[in-house]
Amino acid sequence: MDYFYHILIICLIYSIFAQSLNLELGFTGLYNFGHIAFFGIGAYTSALLSLNGVPIPLAVVGAITLAGIAGALLAIPTLRLSGDYFGIATLVFAEMIHLIFLNERDITRGPMGLPNIPRPDWIGSGISSLPLFLAVTFFAATITFILLRRITNSPYGRSLKVIREDEFVAQALGKNTSLIKTKAIVVGSVLAGLAGVIWAHYITYISPADFTLQETILVLLCVVLGGKGTHPGPVVGAFVIIFFAEFIRFIPIPSEYVRFVAPLQGMVYGFILVIMMLKRPQGLISESRKFATTNA
Template sequence: MDYLLHIIILALIYTTLAMSLNLQLGYTGLYNFGQVAFFGVGAYTTALITLAGYPVWFGVIMAMTMAGLTGFLIAYPALRLSGDFFGIATLAFGEMARLWFLNERWLTKGPMGLPGIPRPQWIGDGVDSLPWFLLFSLVLTLLAFWWLKHLTSSPFGRALKVVREDEYVARALGKSAVSFKVRAVVAGSTLAGLAGALWAHYITYISPNDFTLQTTILILLCVVLGGKGTIWGPVAGAFLVIFFQELLRFLPIPSEFNRYLAATQGMVFGLVLIILMLKRPQGIIPEHRN
């Protein structure tokens, strides 16, 4: 039962992370391959703040704020590029962020990571706290879902889709494509910061190895598999991917091949992502088009 609670908590965290990317990829058409960087910024921000003795709620708020601010600072220069070049720029930023976490040992402790990250006092530690942390994650994920649902169904959300389909039409309607893209990046980065904060306080230990290209592929797979540009797609995709990932642990793999499991898993997810984008780009839950 405890293991099932663990998987559901992970799925909720990745649901929030997938929703953050879906706002940019699915609704705005921005292929952001550096979303894991904002995930990391949120995790490290709340870890450093709470380890310094401040309360968890303050760490979570600051994690979202710092991730959103980072998204704003990156969005303007990156959005001068378009198409594949924007994707390459964000991919480079994601790797730069990981290297920064790795090398700035005075702050992040480099490859040793940050252990002992506290959970909210009312949750406590240990296995007995899993139901309470599940409730904590569920409430924050539902709030993020509710906010995104209202955002994407508002005139702002409809304008994002216009920008995605044709920027020239958006300009003809008096909409600034760059302004909408920047706001989408900031909103998505803020949600990624929330996911990072949940990750840090649940695992209670973070290191640069948590924010690699494999995590980026995993997030993309959640969005594409579930259905980009839909509100329920990232939810379905995240739960399917996380449950499938955990099922791989029970495969009868010889012990001498265990060291190759992570690399093989990344290649399998990458292959599935390519096949989905070629064969069923609309995902499990297709976007409703009027």
């Protein structure tokens, strides 16, 4: 049962992370391939602040604020770029952040990572704290879901979709597209930072190896598999992917073959991404296009 709690917590953290990416990738059409950077910024900031004696609620607020500021800073230079160029810029941004985590040893302890990240006293630590932590994570995931639903169903959300479909049309209709996209990136980054914060305080140990391209692929897979541009899509994707990853651990594998499991898993993830794009680019849950067809 404890293990089941653990899987659920990881699923919910990833569902927050995937939903935040979905706002950018699914609703706004911004190919953010460096979303892990904001997850990492959230995790590191909160961990460092709370390790240095800042009260945890304050550390959490500081962390998501910093993630949002980083998102705005990334948005300003990159938003003039279209499509794949934005993808490269974000990918490079994530690599830069990774290098900073790795090399600023005085602050981040470099590759050794940060152990013993504290948790709030009322949650406690160890196995007995799992149900309470699950409740907190569930609360955060629900808030994220409702928030994103409200944002994307609002007039602002419709302008995001117009930008995704045709940015020139949005401009011609008098929309300030840069500002709209910047807001989307800031909200996405804040929520990714939140996911990172929960992750850091749940696992209680972080190192630069947790924030690499590997995790970007994983969260991208969650969004694409579940269905980008839909509300339940990323949540479904996150649950499917995490349960699949955890399920593999229970397959009895002779010890001499264990080293093949991780690469095979990676190959399967890559393969699913390719097949999804070829056969079902809309994902498991497809977006309702009722607005798109009426004026076509």
